[in-house]
Amino acid sequence: MRLLVLIAAICLPRGTVGAPPTPPSTPLSSPSLSSASAACQQLGHQDALLILDVQNAFMEARPIRPQATPSYNVPAVDGFIAQGNLSVPDSGAIIDVINAWLSLRNSSGRNASVIATLDYHPPDHCSFCNSHEGGIPAGSFCLFGAHTWSTGDTGDTLGSTANNNSHVCEDTVSQTAFSQNGYYQWPFHAIAGSLSARFDPYLDLPDDTVAFKLGTQLMEDNYDALDGARRSLAPAGQHDSQPSALDLLDDPAHDLTTELEIRGVKRLFVFGLATDYVVGETVKHALGLSDYTAPLLGGQVLLVADGTRAILSHLGEAVTDAVDKRSRYVDKYITTNSNLTDDPDGYVIKVSGASEGLLELCSRGLGTCEDSAQCQSALNREYYCRPLAAFDWGECAACRDVDQSVVDLGAICHGHGTCTDNGACSCDLLYYGGACAYGGPVVVAAVASTVTLFFACCVLVIATRMCTRRRSLGLRVEKTGLLPVLSLAEGHRYHLFLSHIWATGQDQVAVIKRRLATLLPGASIFLDVDDLLSADNLEAHIAESTVVLVFLSAGYFKSRNCLRELRAALKEEKPLLLVHESNPSKGGAPLEQLQQECPLELRDAVFGPPPPDQRLSGDHGAMRIVPWHRLNRFQLESLRLIAEATLSHTPHYRKKGRSPRLYFPERSDPADYEFHFPTPAVLHASQHNPGAVHVAELLAARVDNLDCPQQSRPLLETFERLRKESHSSGSSVSLQRLPIARAQPSHSRGVGKVSRALASVVMRVGVQRTRLGRHRSKVAPSWPAAWSNAKRGRSRHPREPSGSSRPQLVPQLSRMHSFRSASRARQFLLLYLNADTFVGEAGDALEMEVHAAISAGVEVVVLHEKDPGAGSVPFEHFLQVTPEQLVRAGLYRALATPWFPGPHARVSLATAAQAMGASKRKKGHGQAARSRCSASTPGGGSVPADLLAGL
Secondary structure, three states: OOHHHHHHHHHOOOOOOOOOOOOOOOOOOOOOOOOOOOOOOOOOOOOOEEEEOOOOHOOOOEEEEEEEEEEOOOOEOEEEEEEOOOOOOHHHHHHHHHHHHHHHHHHOOOEEEEEEEEOOOOOOOOOEEHHHOOOOOOOOOOEOOOOOEOOOOOOEEEEOOOOHHHOOOOOOOHHHHHHHOOOOEEEOOOOOOOOHOOOOOOOOOOOEEEEEEEEEEEEEOOOOOOOOOOEEOOOOHHHHHHOOOOOEOOOOOOOHHHHHHHOOOEEEEEEOOHHHHHHHHHHHHHOOOOOOOOOOOEEEEEEEEEEEEOHHHHHHHHHHHHHOOOOEEOEEEOOOOOOOOOOOOOEEOOOHHHHHHHHHHOOOOEEEEOHHHHHHHOOOOOEEEEEEOOOOOOEEEEEEOOOOOOOOOOOHHHHHHHEOOOEEEEEEEOOOOOOOOOOOOOOHHHHHHHHHHHHHHHHHHHHHHHHHHHOOOOOOEOOOOOOOOOOOOOOOEEEEEEEEEEEHHHHHHHHHHHHHHHHHOOOOEEEEHHHOOHHHHHHHHHHOOEEEEEEEOOHHHHHHHHHHHHHHHHHOOOOOEEEEEOOOOOOOHHHHHHHHHHOHHHHHHHHHHOOHOOOOOOOOOOOOOOOOOOOOOHHHHHHHHHHHHHHHOHHHHHHHOOOOOOHHHOOOHHHHEEEEEEEEEEEEEEEOOOOOHHHHHHHHHHEEEEOOOOOOOOOHHHHHHHHHHHHHOOOOOOOOOOOOOOEOOOOOOOOOOOOOOOEEEEEEEEOOEEOOOEOOOOOOOOOHHHHHHHHOOOOOOOOOOOOOOOOOOOOOOOOOOOOOOOOOOOOEEEEEOOOOOOOHHHHHHHHHHHHHHOOOOOOOEEEEEOHHHHOOOOOOOHHOOOOOOEEEEEEOOOOEEEOOOHHHHHHHHHHHHOOOOOOEOOOOOOOOOOOOEEEOOOOOOOOOOOHHHHH
């Protein structure tokens, strides 16, 4: 019967087999029940309790507790501990709340981290109202400006309007507040070694508490514990009793953000004082609501309402409102369809009690779960357990369509199916479709009339699949033309394991997996967000992998989990394949920086030569590092290199002792073609353009019928001769921009921006008769004479006023007719952009040569060097150093061809040849490529044979 349903689903248009149920007039209400995972309700290794500034300076007067033992002897007056200089209203009530959470943590195995902060100032700290420094006496607030602050509830003011101009803190927050007339200072408080700086004596901090100190620098203040806090290295129980603010502090680089990453924290429970200051700023930072990047990507920031108090209630409410707005849930519904967005999930726990707070947290939305059965038991069969990548549990979610299209007809699965573990509907008998919206008893009657159409559909499907296979984009082995053999050793599940840091590498390793799945059909590739069920299984997954790909991006060697994967790979003697992202704007970092960040004991194993049994054919013992590019043509080359390196370690090719040479089917890669001009072409390269002659040699070796003559005469004379030939042939008098062969993007026309499309400038310019005063010459002056006339009384980059009578040597681009004689060879000038282009006297000479080439109708080909070792600089540099007349004439109107080094050089060569307009043909159909370009040095020279072999 299900076969009949399938036949109808394939062959009949939707809506003809059976109409979907009529949706109700109002949306379904939220289910009244919810589920709560037992794992979610435990405080575990991914959790941290962050207790902010619960110290005497900020506490109200509170009674001595006869039934409790204080952590140190504290003086009391009439049975009360005196209030601090900056006491927060009702602050004493949070002690029991925090102690309850600490007790639950201890009873849960002490796996959760406990982190506490202290305000810990030097005696003359910049935030104090020191009267001898120009401030007002201690005991009141020092606010800058002609206004006072009110509590918002009673109208009582908090302080005077005096301020201490001579002692302003130098941190960014204080300086900004001071410039905006909102800077304030405080009475003496939390001075290192004083009672004011100590934790509340009844706060039950465990011995393994990690302490961080704020405001330890004389001229800097800290309102954000995630920015600038210093870790205390004092023994347990002595963090708050060091006599100096700077005693026993860790390196500033080890801040609280680093501590959270090292500990793998994904749930941060926040307590402390005060909600409207340190607590608020820290929570906003953690949620990514400030100018900083959120440190808990994919995690949760949880503000425990009963465990914190505010100085000003309305400011405290603003903080809790901001946290609530970052919640993933509205009522019972999840606001996103993703597994978990990168932004942390914010939530305010409002119930009293630690266990009750965890239950409230884990019951949000439709609740949390370990499996779909738990959701279906608490709700109904139309819900499933969707995994959360950051946690060991999932969340109950409504069933979705398989293709994730929106199907909202008032009932999930339309009441005709059950949700499966992957979130799809498993339809009841006689129903089909992603959400079981189609079918019913009428299907049986419809089957008989569709049998013929069914067989026709089958034939069409088979034919389409055969055609698709032939046109598959999968990589082929060069020797056989077949798909490569994908083999796995015994006990292996994955051909490739992708090791990366989430913050800077997650998006690109996802691209690598997706594109390799297309290029290597059947390849098994491990990616944590798709395949990792528990962080405890990382080492097991690496043991099941053939090759470990290390995606080198910023911060990789600072991640605890990345180092864990790397050490596991080295322990298992897995071949390492390094893929390097170098673009800092895309999360990359220089290779030298990454090598320095790599732990010393791992450096040789990671960046040194691989063991002899892991070396690839042709590597000469060096570790292969594949550059990663985002431009499509160059990215395909990176993927081809990754595929070759991976296959070389599989049993099939390891047995053969060599790596397979792969190519793209139907020669879709331009680098797999030879290029030629149907008629002779000449490529000129200037000796005043450093590196251009060598690059011209490479292009001439790549393209048949492209000549690069030795410069027996100056280029200016050559272009002057071409100009005169053009003039004698009756050429037009204007500029023309030829059709441009588009390549991949390397820069933007606008300064400081990067383009998304690449092209090469190919510009042909006609001879223009110049106007000298009111006299029109019948013959244009020679280029040296015209240049000499123009340079008199004019700067190198002139800006012509409107109506100027001076000759405009390179006018704006306009329409014209082509003037090049069909009988002469096509002429090109190579402009090779590197750090030395248009610099010094050679730059002046190059400027004259480019002007002369444009006037002579020579096409200018622009290449942009991308190798830092060969003088690569950002393209914005050339917009500053290129003579203004050339820029205004449109020299950079189209985009330059990127000139990459190493394995991507052949793609750059092919792209440049296409940009010049060369025709392509499959290799082997023409003469062998050879160099026809002499070197710029006396006696000439040729391209080395070993370099040509790589092209």
